Amino acid sequence: MVLSFTERGIYCPAGDFYVDPWKPVPRALITHGHADHARPGHGAYLCTHGAAPVMRHRLGDIRLDTIAYAETRQIGSARVSFHPAGHVPGSAQIRIEVGGEVWVVSGDYKTTPDGLSEAFEPVRCHSFISECTFGLPVFTWEPQDIVINQINQWWAANASAGITTMLGAYSLGKAQRLLAAIDPSIGPILTHGAVEATNAVLRGQGYALPETVPVMPDTDHKAYPGALVLAPPSALGSAWARKFGPQSTGFASGWMRLRGVRRRRAGDRGFVISDHADWPGLLDAIRTTEAENIYVTHGYTDIFARYLRETGYNAQIVATDYTGEVLDPAPDEDGA
Amino acid sequence: MKEFAALFTRIDQTTKTSIKINALSDYLQFAPKEDRLWCIALFTGRRPRRAVTTTQLREWAAEAAGIPLWLLEESYPVVGDLAETIALILPPNGQYTNHGLSHWINELRDLHDVENEARMPRILAAWDQLAPTERFLFNKLITGGFRIGISQKLMTRALARALDRDEAEMAHRLMGNWSPETTTWDALIEAEDPATDLSRPYPFYLAYQLDDAPETLGDPSDWSAEWKWDGIRGQVILRGGEHFVWSRGEELMTDRFPELARLRDFLPDGTVLDGEILAWRDGPLPFNALQKRIGRKTVPKKLLTEAPVAMAAYDLLETGGVDLRAQPYATRRAQLETLCRDLPADAPLHLPPHVTFDTWDALAQTRATARNHSSEGVMLKRRASPYLAGRKKGDWWKWKLDPLTVDAVMIYAQSGHGRRANLFTDFTFAVRDGNELVPFTKAYSGLTDAEFREISAWVRKNTLQRFGPVRQVTPHHVFEIAFEGIFESPRHKSGLALRFPRMSRWRRDKPLDEANTLDDLRALLKAYD
Numbered sequence: 001m002v003l004s005f006t007e008r009g010i011y012c013p014a015g016d017f018y019v020d021p022w023k024p025v026p027r028a029l030i031t032h033g034h035a036d037h038a039r040p041g042h043g044a045y046l047c048t049h050g051a052a053p054v055m056r057h058r059l060g061d062i063r064l065d066t067i068a069y070a071e072t073r074q075i076g077s078a079r080v081s082f083h084p085a086g087h088v089p090g091s092a093q094i095r096i097e098v099g100g101e102v103w104v105v106s107g108d109y110k111t112t113p114d115g116l117s118e119a120f121e122p123v124r125c126h127s128f129i130s131e132c133t134f135g136l137p138v139f140t141w142e143p144q145d146i147v148i149n150q151i152n153q154w155w156a157a158n159a160s161a162g163i164t165t166m167l168g169a170y171s172l173g174k175a176q177r178l179l180a181a182i183d184p185s186i187g188p189i190l191t192h193g194a195v196e197a198t199n200a201v202l203r204g205q206g207y208a209l210p211e212t213v214p215v216m217p218d219t220d221h222k223a224y225p226g227a228l229v230l231a232p233p234s235a236l237g238s239a240w241a242r243k244f245g246p247q248s249t250g251f252a253s254g255w256m257r258l259r260g261v262r263r264r265r266a267g268d269r270g271f272v273i274s275d276h277a278d279w280p281g282l283l284d285a286i287r288t289t290e291a292e293n294i295y296v297t298h299g300y301t302d303i304f305a306r307y308l309r310e311t312g313y314n315a316q317i318v319a320t321d322y323t324g325e326v327l328d329p330a331p332d333e334d335g336a
Numbered sequence: 337m338k339e340f341a342a343l344f345t346r347i348d349q350t351t352k353t354s355i356k357i358n359a360l361s362d363y364l365q366f367a368p369k370e371d372r373l374w375c376i377a378l379f380t381g382r383r384p385r386r387a388v389t390t391t392q393l394r395e396w397a398a399e400a401a402g403i404p405l406w407l408l409e410e411s412y413p414v415v416g417d418l419a420e421t422i423a424l425i426l427p428p429n430g431q432y433t434n435h436g437l438s439h440w441i442n443e444l445r446d447l448h449d450v451e452n453e454a455r456m457p458r459i460l461a462a463w464d465q466l467a468p469t470e471r472f473l474f475n476k477l478i479t480g481g482f483r484i485g486i487s488q489k490l491m492t493r494a495l496a497r498a499l500d501r502d503e504a505e506m507a508h509r510l511m512g513n514w515s516p517e518t519t520t521w522d523a524l525i526e527a528e529d530p531a532t533d534l535s536r537p538y539p540f541y542l543a544y545q546l547d548d549a550p551e552t553l554g555d556p557s558d559w560s561a562e563w564k565w566d567g568i569r570g571q572v573i574l575r576g577g578e579h580f581v582w583s584r585g586e587e588l589m590t591d592r593f594p595e596l597a598r599l600r601d602f603l604p605d606g607t608v609l610d611g612e613i614l615a616w617r618d619g620p621l622p623f624n625a626l627q628k629r630i631g632r633k634t635v636p637k638k639l640l641t642e643a644p645v646a647m648a649a650y651d652l653l654e655t656g657g658v659d660l661r662a663q664p665y666a667t668r669r670a671q672l673e674t675l676c677r678d679l680p681a682d683a684p685l686h687l688p689p690h691v692t693f694d695t696w697d698a699l700a701q702t703r704a705t706a707r708n709h710s711s712e713g714v715m716l717k718r719r720a721s722p723y724l725a726g727r728k729k730g731d732w733w734k735w736k737l738d739p740l741t742v743d744a745v746m747i748y749a750q751s752g753h754g755r756r757a758n759l760f761t762d763f764t765f766a767v768r769d770g771n772e773l774v775p776f777t778k779a780y781s782g783l784t785d786a787e788f789r790e791i792s793a794w795v796r797k798n799t800l801q802r803f804g805p806v807r808q809v810t811p812h813h814v815f816e817i818a819f820e821g822i823f824e825s826p827r828h829k830s831g832l833a834l835r836f837p838r839m840s841r842w843r844r845d846k847p848l849d850e851a852n853t854l855d856d857l858r859a860l861l862k863a864y865d
Contacts, residue, residue, distance in 0.1 A: 136411045137403050138424035257424065259348070260416040263755035264785065268349055303410045310404065 002078070002096055002103040002127070005295075005318050010105060010129065014098040015078030017046075019105045022321035029080065031107025032091035033058055034172060036323045046073075048082050050090025050118065053201045054172065069118065085109040086120030087275050088173030089202060095123050103127045104289060108324060110274065111281040114144060116180045116207060117173070122288035129295045130286060133276040133324030134254050135304035141254070141278040147271050148181045154250060154269055159187045159226030164247040168233035168267070170325075171195045173275050174252060175230050176202055176209060184210035187226035191215065192240075195230050221245065236267065254278070254325055276325055286313070298322040337470040339367055340375065340437040344473055347484055356486065360494035369521040370438040376495065377516050379486040381586070383477070384517075387447035388455055390418060390479055396456050397422040400463065413805055416757020419475030426463055426471060433465040438516075440474055445517075483754070489726050499525070504539075507725045512536035513588055534575045537582040538608065538653050538661065539725035543715060543732035550696040550735065553716065560665065560719055561691040561699055563711035564734055565648055566623045566821065566835070567614035568630070572647060574600060574607045575657070581613075589613075592633060593645050595684040602683050603675065606657030609649045609685075610723075616646035616686070620710045623835055624823040646684040649676065650715075653723060661723035665731075668723070706737050707864050712820055713737045739818035739836075740860060742852040743843055745773055746813045749795045750806045752780070760792040760807075763839075765817055767830070769854040773811055776830035776857060782818070782839035791842075814851050816841040822861050830854060832861055 004011050009021025009028075017027040024041035031037055031047075033054035038047075044063045047055055052066045067073060069092065072081045077099070082092035087108040094105045102125040109131070113119045141147075151167070158165040165187075169175045171194035179189065179199070189212045191199060196214040203209055213224065221243045235241055236249050249267040254274030256262055262270035277285060286294055286308070294315040296305050301317040308315035346359035360379075364372050377383075398405040408425060415421040443462060447455050466474055476482055492510060496503040506525075513535055514524055546553075553559060569584040579600055581590045590596075593613060603609075615625035625643045629635065652672040653661055660668050676687040691714055693699035703714050713736035721731035744765035752761035762780050766773035783791070791813070801808040821835035 136414060137401060137407060138411045138415055138421060140424075258415055258757065259420055260753075260755045260757040263348075264759075266351060268351075300410075300414070303407065307404075307407055 002098045002101050003105070003129070005320075009320075010318075012075075012078050012096055012098070015075035015080065015096070017075055017078075018042075019094055019096075020107060020322070029094055030055065031085065031094060031105065032088055034088070034108065036321065037107060048090050048092050050205065051092065052090070053205055054090065054198065057197065057201050083121050083123050084118035086111060086113065086117050089117050089176070089205070089207060091117060093121075093123055095125065101126050103129070104291070105129045106131060106285070108133070108276055108322075109285065110277045111285050112141070112144065114177045114181075114275070116177045117275075120285070122285060125289050125291050127293040127295065128286060128289045128291035129297060129318070130282065131276065131322065131324055132282055132296045132299035132301060132304040134274065134278055135282055135296070135300045135307075137279045139254060139257055139278045140280060141257075141272060141274060144181065144273065147252075147273045148178075150269075151178070151250070151252070151271055152183045152186060154248070155182070155228050156186050158248045162225065162246070164224075164244040165228040166236050166241055166244065166247045166249045167228060167230050167252060167271075168236040168250065169195075169230060169252040170275075171232045172198045174273070175199075175232075176207065177275070178252060178273075179209045179212065179230065180207070182210075182228070187228060188213060188224045190219075190224060190227050190229045192229070192231035192235050194232050194235075215240075233265075274325060298324045337437060337440060337466060337473065338434045339363065340371065341467065341469040341473060343375070344484065345469060347486065351485075353490065356490060357494045357497060360486070360491065361498040364495055364498035368436055368438070370516070371436045373516045373519075373521045373524065374437050374441055376491060376510065377514075378477075378482045379484075379491050380488055380510055381482075382515055383480050383482075384441045384444055385448065386478060386480070387444045388459060388478060392456070393422065393459070393475070393478060394418070396459055397426060400460055401425040401427060413751055414758055416751075416753045416755075419479045420472050422475050423468055423472035429466055429468075429471070430464045432467060435465075441477060441516075444477060492726075495525075504725050507539040508536070511539055511586060512582075534578065535573060535580040535588070537571045537573060537580070537586070538610075538659075538723075540569065540571065540584050540610070541724045541732060542584075542727035543734045544727065544729050546716065546733040546735040550699065550716070553696075553733070556693060556696055556699070558719055560669070560717050561693060561714045562650060562717075563688060563691060563706065563709050564713045564715045564736065565612040565614055565620060565688075566710070566712050567612040567620070567626055567648070570611060570613040570647065571653070572596060572599060572607075572609045572611070573654075574603055574605055577605060592629065592635065594635060595640070595645050596647060598684055599647075602679055602685065604656070606654065607675070608652070608654035609647065609672075610651035610653055611647045611649035613645055613647055615643045616648075616684075617644060620648065622710055622823055623821060624825065624833065644684075646686055648686050648688050650688075651723060664720045664722065665717050666719040703735060703737065707821075736820075739820055739840070740822065740864070741816050741818045741840060742767065742856060742860070743814050743846055743850065744776070744817050745811045745848060745851045746791075746809060746815060747773055747775060747811055748806050749791075749809055751792075756788070758792075759788050760795040761788055763815075765815065766811070767852050767854050767857055768849070774830050774854050776828065776832060776854075777817060777819070777834045777837045779815075779817055779837045779839050783842065787842060811848060814843040814846040814848065815839045816843055822857065822864055824861065830857065832857060 008023040008025050010019040017029055018025045019029045020031055020037040021028050026043040028042040029046045033051050038055055040059050046065045049066045067082055069082055072079055079097040081095045085091040085093045085107055096103045104123050104125040109120055111120045155165045169178055175195045191212045191214050199209055233251055250269035251265055251267050252271040252273045256270030257272045292314055294308050294313045295318045297318050297320045305315040305317050343359055343363045347356050394408055398408045412421045492507045496506045571582045573580040581593055581596055583589050615621040628643050652668045691702055706713050716733040718731040744767055746763050747766045748764035749760040750762040764775050764778050766775045795809055798810045799807040817837050818840035819834040819837040823833050825833035
């Protein structure tokens with residue numbers, strides 16, 4: 001086995017390293033900077049150049065080595081390379097080759113371009129480790145420009161009605177993807193501290209984001225008529241959010257595809273936009289790897305694995321500690 | 337269907353009543369009359385006849401989507417709504433055509449008259465002509481149940497607004513046994529005399545729960561009190577030599593309670609009574625006696641002797657064919673007493689006397705004995721109040737006893753539907769019996785959203801075994817279960833059943849071995865059944 005599944009994480013004996021481990025290990029290869037994949041406490045880290053600034057920002061002073069996409073590195077008897085996963089800026093699938101056998105750990109991924117992240121590239125392999133956060137046929141995404149149009153129209157209507165637009169989105173990745181795509185001429189854009197922190201990191205890397213106004217304790221909430229406020233989902237409905245006065249609340253998440261979840265969140269609007277692959281995206285990705293063995297991790301694993309088996313793959317479920325896009329984020333889960 | 341879908345979306349995207357009323361009012365002004373009528377019918381719980389079964393619908397949808405049926409079945413509990421699940425998996429529609437709401441309802445009606453094999457292509461053709469939200473609504477027409485936060489009250493307000501008419505009159509017109517298949521917009525809404533429909537009930541006046549101290553109601557002499565019965569709220573109508581029995585949910589129950597036919601022998605034509613239908617033998621029987629009668633459209637003879645019903649009347653809405661609702665309660669009650677004066681003891685109608693009191697303290701003491709009277713508290717009615725329509729604050733209050741409680745252990749969990757899909761919200765609870773845990777009730781409500789999220793995450797990590805959608809969990813968490821009554825029930829393993837159980841508190845402070853026992857429950861049963 002090129003990789004084995006241990007209680008610390010996904011392990012490569014040939015190179016003596018782990019991929020996205022959830023318990024402290026001497027050497028960790030990291031697909032991307034979200035909290036459930038990049039955890040503190042490892043001896044040494046390796047990630048892409050693009051993922052490194054967020055990793056340093058989140059994890060502080062760590063021993064971190066970086067690598068370019070598609071660059072090959074020999075670790076022990078394993079040949080390792082990183083390839084765009086399209087999930088968030090800098091995110092990667094990790095290709096591991098040992099004695100001619102190729103495995104790919106996809107981390108989290110989406111197959112459609114989002115205008116900010118490096119676009120997903122299928123990597124041929126024998127065994128593919130796939131997430132399936134949205135591994136049910138009810139999850140299909142509309143093209144990004146349609147959803148962005150919905151957000152722009154909602155924001156413009158709120159602005160002309162004199163109410164503030166409150167948009168909840170993950171502060172790492174989703175928020176910046178939305179920022180890069182929405183129409184900044186509609187009004188000022190205010191940001192929650194968690195969102196602005198990632199903005200600063202990504203701007204420092206050269207990603208183009210429109211001008212934003214960070215919300216500070218002394219910010220005059222009335223001074224920005226027609227504003228859009230971008231915040232982590234858990235901040236909406238809080239005392240922090242109420243200071244903005246009359247408002248319309250929206251959430252941007254793949255879960256918004258489900259009416260029950262939209263109603264539970266009690267927001268006014270739900271925008272179906274995810275950094276994870278939808279059902280056709282998952283099946284496409286798996287097909288284009290030409291892999292025979294599929295290991296499914298977080299998501300609707302038992303259903304997805306059964307479907308893959310019925311359609312001719314050798315599919316197995318692997319229990320991991322990854323969470324993917326969280327259905328009902330509590331305040332401490334926003335980083336996923 | 338585009339306009340109806342837009343209406344639905346406007347309503348679904350807001351929690352604000354004013355926006356919902358505006359949206360409905362717009363539709364009721366501008367849509368064609370037959371579509372308006374169906375809109376009102378759907379949002380007041382009426383539905384078109386079902387032409388295809390949900391089983392067929394699932395099979396055809398899976399085929400159209402190119403997925404195995406089991407995958408649709410597995411997706412359904414995640415979505416929490418079959419109509420929505422199907423709308424979400426179908427491929428994009430091919431040839432969009434904008435037909436009105438009633439067109440699609442008529443299409444479903446016409447399916448009754450075609451051969452079984454011809455139905456599937458017609459449903460597939462419909463899907464192909466409908467946009468995603470319209471598909472969801474079309475499926476809802478088949479699977480039933482439009483619950484989208486539109487109450488009867490809200491519908492009535494929107495209708496009154498759209499037509500610039502009186503709200504109470506609109507509420508009355510929408511009552512009763514109509515359907516767009518048997519009436520028209522003009523007959524239902526515009527026709528001169530709403531009383532042409534003999535069976536049409538008055539809108540029920542509903543009481544609020546009294547949460548403040550009764551002293552806040554002012555002078556006790558302005559109020560009447562009576563026992564609050566635990567039966568089925570009903571309206572009995574005697575008009576044109578016939579009688580009709582309506583439930584509060586506007587279900588016609590005449591045939592379910594044949595005993596009440598005898599009311600025609602005792603009361604004059606042109607009488608309408610409001611009251612509680614109860615199982616009755618020398619006095620009201622506990623609710624579980626009535627339970628045997630609920631849901632039975634025809635009643636076997638044995639049950640008629642085992643659990644005979646009677647009406648405990650508490651208000652008179654019409655006498656001599658004249659609407660009394662504007663009269664003060666004290667006047668209506670006096671007329672009711674006159675009407676019931678000479679009833680024989682075996683008549684299926686009783687007029688329980690008022691609970692008399694001089695001070696609120698005295699009433700509180702009497703109320704504390706409610707369970708001994710097979711009652712769950714007292715009702716307070718302002719003597720000067722008219723009979724209003726719907727739930728209104730101010731004149732009628734229910735002042736219930738505090739519920740009974742036990743501390744119980746959660747042992748099974750199941751996920752909910754609709755906005756509770758994907759969350760574990762339906763639980764089975766057990767009490768201790770020696771070293772065993774004996775299940776005795778289910779409960780679905782009482783926790784906050786945050787608590788449901790927390791317990792759901794815990795259930796996912798602590799599942800011992802799965803039985804279809806049900807998960808057996810590690811016995812660990814103790815909850816306080818509140819309920820209104822306890823009865824013997826041979827159908828349950830524990831031998832007893834609760835009335836209105838719900839989770840009143842999550843007892844994080846209680847370890848498993850401090851949960852109540854089966855003996856504790858039996859003691860409660862002895863005290864209150």
